[in-house]
Amino acid sequence: MNRDYAIGLAVAGVVFATLLAGSLGLRRARTTGDFYVAARAVSPRWNAAAIGGEYLSAASFLGIAGLVLAYGFDMLWYPVCYTAGYLVLLALVAAPLRRSGAYTLPDFAQIRLGSVRVRRLAGALVVLIGWLYLVPQLQGASLALRTQTGAPSWAGGLLVAVVVLAAVAMGGMRSITFAQALQYWLKFLALFVPALVLILVWQHRGDGLGSGYPQAPQRTVVHVGSPVTVRAPVAETLRIDGLVDGRRATGPVHLSPGEHHLAAGTRVTLQRGDVVPVVSSLPAQRNASWLRPLGSGQQHPLYASLSLILAICLGTMGLPHVLVRFYTNPDGRDARRTTLVVLALLSSFYLLPTVFGALGRRYVPDLLLTGDTDATVLTLPGRLVGGQGGVWLSALVTAGAFAAFLSTASGLTVSVAGVLSQDVLRIRERTRGSGAPDQSRARRIRLFRVAAVAAIGVPYLLSLPSQHLGLAVVVGLAFAVAAATFCPLLLLGIWWPRLTVAGAFAGLLAGGVLATAAVLVTLLTSDSGWLGALLAQPAAWAVPITFVVMTAVSRATPSGTPPDVGRVMVRLHAPETLAAELRALDRSSH
Amino acid sequence: MTEDVDAGALPQGAAAAPLRVRITHPRATAVRRADHRTPGREIDEQTELGDVYMTALIRSQRRLAGTVCAAVAVLLVGTAVVGALVPRFARVQLFGIPLPWLVLGLFVYPALIALGWYTVRNAERNERAFTELVRRR
Numbered sequence: 001m002n003r004d005y006a007i008g009l010a011v012a013g014v015v016f017a018t019l020l021a022g023s024l025g026l027r028r029a030r031t032t033g034d035f036y037v038a039a040r041a042v043s044p045r046w047n048a049a050a051i052g053g054e055y056l057s058a059a060s061f062l063g064i065a066g067l068v069l070a071y072g073f074d075m076l077w078y079p080v081c082y083t084a085g086y087l088v089l090l091a092l093v094a095a096p097l098r099r100s101g102a103y104t105l106p107d108f109a110q111i112r113l114g115s116v117r118v119r120r121l122a123g124a125l126v127v128l129i130g131w132l133y134l135v136p137q138l139q140g141a142s143l144a145l146r147t148q149t150g151a152p153s154w155a156g157g158l159l160v161a162v163v164v165l166a167a168v169a170m171g172g173m174r175s176i177t178f179a180q181a182l183q184y185w186l187k188f189l190a191l192f193v194p195a196l197v198l199i200l201v202w203q204h205r206g207d208g209l210g211s212g213y214p215q216a217p218q219r220t221v222v223h224v225g226s227p228v229t230v231r232a233p234v235a236e237t238l239r240i241d242g243l244v245d246g247r248r249a250t251g252p253v254h255l256s257p258g259e260h261h262l263a264a265g266t267r268v269t270l271q272r273g274d275v276v277p278v279v280s281s282l283p284a285q286r287n288a289s290w291l292r293p294l295g296s297g298q299q300h301p302l303y304a305s306l307s308l309i310l311a312i313c314l315g316t317m318g319l320p321h322v323l324v325r326f327y328t329n330p331d332g333r334d335a336r337r338t339t340l341v342v343l344a345l346l347s348s349f350y351l352l353p354t355v356f357g358a359l360g361r362r363y364v365p366d367l368l369l370t371g372d373t374d375a376t377v378l379t380l381p382g383r384l385v386g387g388q389g390g391v392w393l394s395a396l397v398t399a400g401a402f403a404a405f406l407s408t409a410s411g412l413t414v415s416v417a418g419v420l421s422q423d424v425l426r427i428r429e430r431t432r433g434s435g436a437p438d439q440s441r442a443r444r445i446r447l448f449r450v451a452a453v454a455a456i457g458v459p460y461l462l463s464l465p466s467q468h469l470g471l472a473v474v475v476g477l478a479f480a481v482a483a484a485t486f487c488p489l490l491l492l493g494i495w496w497p498r499l500t501v502a503g504a505f506a507g508l509l510a511g512g513v514l515a516t517a518a519v520l521v522t523l524l525t526s527d528s529g530w531l532g533a534l535l536a537q538p539a540a541w542a543v544p545i546t547f548v549v550m551t552a553v554s555r556a557t558p559s560g561t562p563p564d565v566g567r568v569m570v571r572l573h574a575p576e577t578l579a580a581e582l583r584a585l586d587r588s589s590h
Numbered sequence: 591m592t593e594d595v596d597a598g599a600l601p602q603g604a605a606a607a608p609l610r611v612r613i614t615h616p617r618a619t620a621v622r623r624a625d626h627r628t629p630g631r632e633i634d635e636q637t638e639l640g641d642v643y644m645t646a647l648i649r650s651q652r653r654l655a656g657t658v659c660a661a662v663a664v665l666l667v668g669t670a671v672v673g674a675l676v677p678r679f680a681r682v683q684l685f686g687i688p689l690p691w692l693v694l695g696l697f698v699y700p701a702l703i704a705l706g707w708y709t710v711r712n713a714e715r716n717e718r719a720f721t722e723l724v725r726r727r
Contacts, residue, residue, distance in 0.1 A: 073673075073690055073691060073694070076691070076694035076695060077666075077670075077694070080666065080694050080698050080699075081666070083699065083702055084662055084666060084702055086706075087658070087662055087702050087705055087706050087709070088658075088659060088662060090658075090706055090709055090710070091654070091655040091658035091659055091709045092655045092659065095713065291680070291688055291691070292680045292690075293670075293673030293674060293679070293680055293690050294673065294674050302670065302671075302674045305670045306667060306670055309666050309667065309670065313662065313666070333714060333717070336709070336710045336713060336714070337710060339706070340703075340706045340707060340709075340710050343702060343703050343706045344703050347699035347700070347702060347703055348699075350699070351695065351696065351699065354691075354695045358691075495648070495652050495655075566641070566644075569644060569648065570644055573644065573647055573648050573651065574644070574647070574720075575717040575720070575721055577721065578720075578721050578724055578725075
């Protein structure tokens with residue numbers, strides 16, 4: 001079968017399945033509650049697969065393997081911490097958060113602190129984190145469609161945005177636990193099957209990695225889509241057709257060690273054994289260094305690793321689309337058990353991207369030339385396995401990738417749209433004076449749909465300019481903002497009764513402003529040295545600052561403790577069986 | 591379920607307002623028979639004694655959470671620091687794969703799952719102990 005045809009079929013299949021789930025959701029979603037969240041009778045196993053389905057995003061499916069190919073060992077912290085974040089969540093917040101009855105993070109802020117002001121600020125942060133997380137999903141979709149079919153680079157993101165909006169408009173797609181659970185298994189199989197085949201082929205060939213610079217394993221033609229500056233680690237003669245350093249070339253060109261400029265439309269032909277020039281935004285390093293801890297060629301790698309560990313482990317609990325899924329657990333005990341199953345599912349999944357990244361270094365090093373390392377997972381199976389088998393494996397990974405974009409993007413879109421419609425649009429209507437008391441169901445859903453357009457439209461526009469950071473790096477920045485804002489709010493809110501409204505507000509504001517500023521500087525510029533390292537990994541300093549501000553301001557304003565804090569603490573921590581009895585007692589005593 | 595029932599959906603001629611049915615849990619009557627102050631009542635009415643029970647539960651859960659987070663920190667930060675300070679760690683190979691890759695690529699995951707299992711077991715145990723304490727007359 002034709003390759004483009006197989007890929008098109010795979011993408012169409014995933015899109016169709018997503019829309020089908022959305023339309024089934026329409027028939028089942030009778031009440032507003034159903035529209036937002038599944039009926040709350042879902043077993044931990046299904047629920048856990050649904051959480052995994054929504055959580056495994058473009059960063060996990062494509063990004064990690066690309067980073068491992070480019071940087072090496074240090075990037076293994078991403079998959080490890082994406083998993084460990086759920087363990088931290090399990091230990092610190094899973095059951096109390098479920099017991100709080102909060103459906104979103106702003107809900108939690110209001111339940112715990114009873115303050116509309118803190119709720120609004122939390123809402124703004126949800127929108128910010130959601131958008132920061134959505135941009136790489138849409139960029140990943142554009143990259144996938146471009147590398148697999150040669151589509152223009154705005155097409156993939158637009159496709160995902162439109163499908164997500166259609167699914168959201170038809171019914172709360174996220175309300176279908178079953179669909180999200182299937183997405184997990186699709187993503188798992190889409191990496192697992194090719195990974196097995198790749199390992200077998202690699203074993204059969206008996207190829208080693210070698211300790212030198214990455215070399216082309218076979219004759220490869222690389223098309224330079226947009227102009228790049230590459231660094232040749234050693235002198236090398238390559239066949240180049242196009243413009244090199246401003247001079248026209250048609251044939252063998254001697255590249256001296258150092259930087260060279262390749263114009264758009266240039267074609268580079270790598271022969272077997274040629275040392276691959278590396279795009280200047282990625283480190284050109286020997287495999288020996290690539291294999292070593294702290295050998296990634298980044299600035300201050302130990303600080304970067306430790307700060308990344310902190311950001312992801314603490315940021316997971318503050319992701320807007322994660323909390324909602326916990327609401328579908330019947331009680332706090334099930335929330336914990338579900339999280340344990342999630343840990344097991346994620347552990348199995350995250351074994352796989354590393355395999356792609358490591359084998360990618362050996363078999364698709366030409367991605368280093370253009371910097372499209374996020375395409376490792378998509379390119380590798382077709383390159384290593386020829387013929388029809390390769391076509392099918394390529395179609396399978398592309399299907400998995402689109403499942404990743406669609407499930408995460410729809411989860412985030414629903415979360416962001418929920419905040420926008422509840423806390424922005426409705427307030428606006430009220431101030432306009434048209435806010436009649438009948439906030440009818442139809443109207444609420446209409447507002448929600450309007451909000452959904454904004455929720456995914458804005459990040460789509462932001463995803464259009466090209467980006468010098470990997471998908472997983474941008475997602476890492478979203479985790480850092482979550483860690484510097486919602487993590488302290490949740491931890492202190494759940495475990496420290498003396499948290500006050502003023503303390504929570506000041507902490508969220510401080511952490512939000514600092515982390516966002518660091519993220520913006522990192523996205524827009526590329527600083528080097530200590531300042532660059534501190535801004536690129538803000539968690540290590542921003543998280544402690546937020547904790548200090550929250551506790552210090554709370555201690556300074558002891559009268560600002562919410563009056564019902566004792567009752568809320570009982571609700572968060574008392575087991576449900578007991579809580580029912582306590583409520584009964586409450587009724588009888590009045 | 592009341593959300594589902596709106597006036598338009600009712601058949602013609604039906605009573606304008608559906609009768610209210612109160613559904614109570616049988617356990618409620620069992621507890622109501624308690625005629626002296628149980629710990630449950632202390633908690634519910636937020637007396638000082640109730641505060642003590644609740645604080646004890648929160649403290650035991652907080653200690654568990656702290657222990658688990660400390661273990662995660664030792665596991666992850668420890669691996670990062672050992673990788674940074676002990677170059678020999680990187681040179682050890684198992685089945686032709688460098689040890690650090692095996693640790694972060696494979697071995698760390700069962701350890702995380704085991705810690706998760708430990709967390710669930712002990713958190714439920716703490717809650718059981720608390721429930722028994724509160725139900726005791």
